[in-house]
Amino acid sequence: MAADGYDLDFLPTPVPLPLPSQAVRELTYPRFTVLLDPARRLAAVTGVNIDGGMLREVPRTGDWRLDPRVDEDQQAGAAVYARNDLDRGHLVRRRDPGWGDAAEARAATEATFYYPNAAPQAAGFNQSKELWLGLEDHVIAYAESTDQRVSVFTAPVLGDEDPPYRGIRVPLRFWKVAAWEGPDGLASAAFLLDQSDLIDLADGLRAAPPLGGFRTFQVPVAEVGELARIDLGVLEGADVLPRRTTVRPVARVPLTTTGDIVL
Numbered sequence: 001m002a003a004d005g006y007d008l009d010f011l012p013t014p015v016p017l018p019l020p021s022q023a024v025r026e027l028t029y030p031r032f033t034v035l036l037d038p039a040r041r042l043a044a045v046t047g048v049n050i051d052g053g054m055l056r057e058v059p060r061t062g063d064w065r066l067d068p069r070v071d072e073d074q075q076a077g078a079a080v081y082a083r084n085d086l087d088r089g090h091l092v093r094r095r096d097p098g099w100g101d102a103a104e105a106r107a108a109t110e111a112t113f114y115y116p117n118a119a120p121q122a123a124g125f126n127q128s129k130e131l132w133l134g135l136e137d138h139v140i141a142y143a144e145s146t147d148q149r150v151s152v153f154t155a156p157v158l159g160d161e162d163p164p165y166r167g168i169r170v171p172l173r174f175w176k177v178a179a180w181e182g183p184d185g186l187a188s189a190a191f192l193l194d195q196s197d198l199i200d201l202a203d204g205l206r207a208a209p210p211l212g213g214f215r216t217f218q219v220p221v222a223e224v225g226e227l228a229r230i231d232l233g234v235l236e237g238a239d240v241l242p243r244r245t246t247v248r249p250v251a252r253v254p255l256t257t258t259g260d261i262v263l
Contacts, residue, residue: 043155
């Protein structure tokens with residue numbers, strides 16, 4: 001598969017891919033990279049470069065498929081998502097790498113449908129999940145006044161407490177870190193999605209009634225590193241949250257609208 005993958009020099013300040021503590025398999029695609037944990041059959045890290053000034057509206061094309069470079073028993077394929085209320089949740093969103101000329105944009109968006117770029121998420125949309133999906137758009141809009149480029153890293157928290165199901169363990173939390181070049185240099189913001197209240201294994205893995213729904217928080221970048229056991233490198237020192245809040249120590253910020261986001 002001809003693909004350059006995530007570019008650490010995409011922003012004026014070099015930003016290497018976050019480094020997981022466990023052994024991973026590096027898979028490159030057009031403008032993004034997946035670091036796959038073969039033991040968990042899910043991504044430990046994904047990283048994508050987004051050029052907000054060159055994004056295209058590309059028709060939704062592509063079908064979910066296994067990556068031929070990886071053994072089938074090392075990626076979570078169609079059987080995980082059959083006959084239940086689990087969604088194939090894109091980690092790198094379909095539209096994120098879809099920039100440049102039309103052919104490049106189409107190839108990049110179609111590549112997001114390889115199973116290493118998916119993770120099981122409880123089905124159904126509500127305000128919090130819509131907010132989670134819109135975080136990158138909000139960061140891109142914020143960055144338009146400066147560089148119009150954003151690098152985004154997303155993955156499930158591969159926790160020991162994740163419940164077993166069909167040969168995998170279903171992640172209860174997901175993390176996202178966005179990085180861009182601000183007026184004062186590199187800036188980053190971290191977010192956490194918690195779907196613990198929606199996962200119920202008692203009835204064939206059904207989404208529980210959305211009483212609490214998907215809970216979304218802005219958190220310190222360092223907290224993501226600790227939870228996911230990954231080295232976020234320069235992203236920790238670039239965190240905007242400690243600079244913008246008077247609360248010490250910095251706590252989680254519950255998000256209900258984009259107006260709650262600290263950038």
